[in-house]
Amino acid sequence: MSKPSGIYRKLVKVFVLQMLFISAITVLGVYIAATIVEKVMIKAALEGEAIHYWNLLKKDPNHPTPNTDNLMGYIAKQGDYSQIPDTLKSVPLGFRRISFDGRQPIIYVEEKHGDRLFLVFDEQSVGKLSFYFGVVPLSLALMVIYVSAWLAYRWSKNSLSPLVSLAQTVRDFDVRRDQPDALKLEGYNQLALNDEARILADSLQEFTQRLKRQLERERAFTRDVSHELRTPLAVIRGSLELLEKQAQEPLQQRVINRMQSTSDDMLSLIETLLLLAREENHAAEENVLVNELATALLEQVTQTHHLTQHDVSLQLKADFSLVVKAPRQVLNIVLGNLIQNACNYTLKGSVTVHIQADAVEVCDTGLGMSEAEIIVAQQAFERLPKTQEKQGYGLGLDIVKRLCDRYQWQLSIQSQPQQGTCVKVRFAQAQIGASQHL
Secondary structure, eight states, rough: OOHHHHHEEEEEEEHHHHHHHHHHHHHHHHHHHHHIIIIIIHHHHHHHHHHHHHHHHHHHOOOOBBBBEEEEEEEEEGGGTTOOOOHHHTTEEEEEEEOOTTOOEEEEEEEETTEEEEEETTHHHHHHHHHIIIIIHHHHHHHHHHHHHHHHHHHHHHHHHHHHHHHHHHHHHHHHHHHHHHHGGGGGGGGTSOOOOHHHHHHHHHHHHHHHHHHHHHHHHHHHHHHHHHHHHHHHHHHHHHHHHOOOSHHHHHHHHHHHHHHEEEEEEEHHHHHHOOOSSSSOOEEEHHHHHHHHHHHHHHHHHHHHHTTTTEEEEEEEEEHHHHHHHHHHHHHHHHHHHHTTSSSSEEEEEEOSSSSEEEEEEOOOOHHHHHHHHHHTTOOOOTOSSOOOSSSSHHHHHHHHTTTTTOOOOOOEETTTTEEEEEEGGEEEEEEEEH
């Protein structure tokens, strides 16, 4: 059984709070009404009975005290309490409730001209009347309110059920796994549904169709770019290889090497951008030994960077033999960009690649960055103007961040100006194939 959705929980919460509020107000109203009846109305009635009896007694000194089913009167003339029950003798003047003959009647005591009048009012019969004419109608009214609120809740739930079902359909749709056509919205376009559900379904259906067309255009674009950009680069690289064989002067050789390095960087950048442009991950995953990959990357960077001129050393520190299940090309791009960035921003010192149990950390002793510069460095086409070496395209750290987000790797950067930078990529546990101490 599926759990109730958020909006259903909110409806239940509102319904329960509404019932509690109505019940609390009703109980408070009954209590206030009972207090008013006892403290005001009954007191006023007993005071009126006392005044009426004093008037009758004035006309007839032998007039009997009140004696009815609900009201009993006693009088002590000139201090003679012989006819007064013992329980009432000590009751002071005023209005109060006491225990009398096993009940809790209301007693009103008044004194005039040396005579003391005791009026005992037993509201038991009145209480029965109040129950039948007060509590019962009130209970029926509460039942009507409760039933009406419950019907309103059921009606609201039925009215919102198409929206909740539509939300569940969208929630179950995974844009990274499912095709746009997998989002089935035809059932929500029926005329029997409310206008909001139909409007949302129509809007979502139009959006998915636009998304489908956009994905088709993007796939066509990546196919065309893959061919159109690689072909001229292949021609350039082939021509550079011929020139390299014919180059005789050291200056020509250095120029050709820089052109080859630049074309290699451009080809790698094109492959990376094409990989990021694809919504689906077409790259096959394999168990990649990060230690071997890092060693190859360090050798490659040593050949393409003039590190000895700046007294920069590359070091590999491996505490574990780490195997990560991921596309080799993706790991190559991530680690390669981090190592190249570290070399570009280190004019003197060292660049260390530290392989840990579940992460790879690239640390340098270079220029470092402030917190504001770290934010800028992660944005596309942004570079920090601190190096005099090859300037690149300002995409390295942005590409690393996007790839880490795609594969759910955790990227963290720690840096201090003039003290160097450490960038760590922590891999998801589910992707770590093996990690052993060396």
